[in-house]
Amino acid sequence: MIYILIILTGIFIGSFLNVCIARLPAHQSISTPPSHCPNCNRQLTAYDLIPILSWLFLRGRCRYCGASISVRYPAIELLTGVLFALCFNEFGLGPELFKALILTSFLIVITFIDYDHQLILDRVVIWLAGTGVCINVLINHFNIILQYIGVSTAFYAGYTSFTSMLLGALLGGGLLLIVALVSRGGMGGGDIKFAAALGLWLGWQYTLMTLLLAFLLGGVIGVVVLALKIKGRKDVIPFGPFIALGAFISLLYGIDLLRIYIRWLL
Ligand SMILES: [Zn+2]
Structure with a gap:
């Protein structure tokens, strides 16, 4: 129901x-x-x-x-x-769900605008960054806020420290900046800002995972698209949707993926 x-x-x-x-x-x-x-x-x-x-x-x-x-x-x-x-x-039900639903909504908007226009709007990224910080701060203090208003239920709420948020932003933006410089235009400024804003939402660990997934998915799908001749070599395939998909997977299944990865390593 x-x-x-x-x-x-x-x-x-x-x-x-x-x-x-x-x-x-x-x-x-x-x-x-x-x-x-x-x-x-x-x-x-x-x-x-x-x-x-x-x-x-x-x-x-x-x-x-x-x-x-x-x-x-x-x-x-x-x-x-x-x-x-x-x-x-x-x-x-809980604060983590709230966070996930808002991030998911942003990801859908960014994905389809990027798909249509090969563009990630600054306005949307600024809103993404702002809400990310607010929601993480809110979630970090969620149980304290509940206690304050007299509700004693302790919800599980993940903690994303300021340091992790800041590192996430630097890591997300920095890595893509390096890719942009090395590939000379293969990566747009919008992607860099988008990844930096996601860093604020996800913290550095999940940001790293997001980018790894994005490159993996982008690589696989890029090869398929070229092989099926849906698009030619010179067509632009926007990278934003892959970052978005990577972020969604990291947020929901990041811990499961890490467990599988560690089991596979050992
Ligand atoms: Zn009509």
Whole structure:
């Protein structure tokens, strides 16, 4: 039952993330004007805006002008729902879940904007960095705050020290800066800032793991894409989505991965 609730929350947040993905790169406000059809500009009613269902009932077309609406909208809504469920499955209810859901939302927005425009927006990265610091400080003091307001339940809450956050930012930004310098333009400034901001969220250990995973996934998928001739050698494959995927995997399964790795080493 609670899974259904979490997935539904994810689906509704996902529909907001769609708005961010479409409007932020165009420097439009994410709150006004209300949602409208990009083709005929008709303002959409509540009936048109039920996540996933509206798209299915209207068979992926605008009710007013019949322009087709990309399957990506419901797909991102569903993806958000599924990723939220994975977060809940890993952390249960508590401050860690809150952190995971917010980070996941950021990662989805950054991934799809980067995929569309080969661009990671400074504004989004600044918000990412700011929320990361706030949430970690909040979680570090979560049980103290609860005691203060008279709740004696001690939630499990991971601790990310300031030192680890700072090292994470330096490590994330620094490593990618080196890659950018060595590869001469293979890595964009957006990727460097993105990795630095993630360092603040994840601390240095998970940041390192994030980048390792990103290079691994990027390498494998890059080879597959070239082999299948989906893209040519000269096409740009944005790296942001791989950093995002690496961060998601590190946050949720970092400890499990480390255990497997150590067992494999010994
Ligand atoms: Zn329309």
